[in-house]
Amino acid sequence: MSTLAIRDLHVSVNTGDDGEKEILKGVDLTIESGQTHAIMGPNGSGKSTLAYSIAGHPKYTITSGTVTLDGEDVLEMSVDERARAGLFLAMQYPVEVPGVSVSNFLRTAKTALDGEAPKLRTWMKDLKSAMDDLQMDAAFAQRNVNEGFSGGEKKRHEIMQLELLKPKFAILDETDSGLDIDALRVVSEGVNRSKERTNAGFLLITHYTRILRYIKPDFVHVFVGGRIVEEGGPELSERLETEGYERFIAAASQGA
Ligand code: ADP
Ligand code: MG
Ligand code: MG
Numbered sequence: 001m002s003t004l005a006i007r008d009l010h011v012s013v014n015t016g017d018d019g020e021k022e023i024l025k026g027v028d029l030t031i032e033s034g035q036t037h038a039i040m041g042p043n044g045s046g047k048s049t050l051a052y053s054i055a056g057h058p059k060y061t062i063t064s065g066t067v068t069l070d071g072e073d074v075l076e077m078s079v080d081e082r083a084r085a086g087l088f089l090a091m092q093y094p095v096e097v098p099g100v101s102v103s104n105f106l107r108t109a110k111t112a113l114d115g116e117a118p119k120l121r122t123w124m125k126d127l128k129s130a131m132d133d134l135q136m137d138a139a140f141a142q143r144n145v146n147e148g149f150s151g152g153e154k155k156r157h158e159i160m161q162l163e164l165l166k167p168k169f170a171i172l173d174e175t176d177s178g179l180d181i182d183a184l185r186v187v188s189e190g191v192n193r194s195k196e197r198t199n200a201g202f203l204l205i206t207h208y209t210r211i212l213r214y215i216k217p218d219f220v221h222v223f224v225g226g227r228i229v230e231e232g233g234p235e236l237s238e239r240l241e242t243e244g245y246e247r248f249i250a251a252a253s254q255g256a
Helices: 047-055 079-085 102-114 120-133 138-142 151-165 181-198 234-243 246-255
Strands: 003-014 020-032 036-040 060-069 087-090 097-101 169-173 201-206 219-224 227-232
Touching: 003 047, 020 047, 020 060, 020 201, 020 227, 036 234, 047 060, 047 079, 047 087, 047 169, 047 201, 079 087, 079 102, 087 151, 097 102, 102 120, 102 138, 102 151, 120 138, 120 151, 120 181, 151 181, 169 181, 181 201, 219 234, 219 246, 227 234, 227 246
Parallel strands: 036 201, 036 219, 087 169, 169 201
Antiparallel strands: 003 020, 003 060, 219 227
């Protein structure tokens, strides 16, 4: 049983020319193993900033607050240490890795996490089983990471990482955007499998209620203006779909 705790997190971004702009304005969130939390909010509200800050992206400056994993200070860890501690971030815009195959990329990541290379026989078996789970052709493992991947293939590659790297906590930033209904189901099933097998905790950042019909969240958080402004259960996402964010945006700007 593990706990990822975010306390009163304030984060600024370096805007280049003349300084810093505060994006996160006091985020509080606690995720336990086996729980699924959904964060929903309008564009520009700071959802990706939250994900990148937890992952340790250098562009973001933590001005106050804490992030801990079982009491350990995550913010003091390097990006590698965060991964080894069990944090996983699937990017909203995954990068291409020219000349590196999916197979090598995943094996290198696994080696970095475990501190030793997995046995080749076991690894090939695990890789094949992850690809079978995702109904992917074996040839996919030999392609270069994200090079010419369709939206669906990028997401499947993310889910393969989940299955093979087995993080304690996974943050999926809009992993559902641009997916057709079949790919959405594959991704959702991948997340659900990983939940069952490893009891990982999930933070799903999304615009849409759609994915939450396949991956039942335990908690839904509405994110507006750099903070969580409302919390509820799965019914909250359905309400957002019909009512939109306007009510929350208006309330947030009144409070500001
Ligand atoms: P979301 O994921 O909810 O759409 P983001 O976290 O991507 O929101 O962005 C939150 C806010 O931070 C936006 O107003 C965005 O323009 C701003 N922002 C993010 N990165 C930068 C940057 N490098 N320079 C300036 N503003 C940024
Ligand atoms: Mg505060
Ligand atoms: Mg975003």
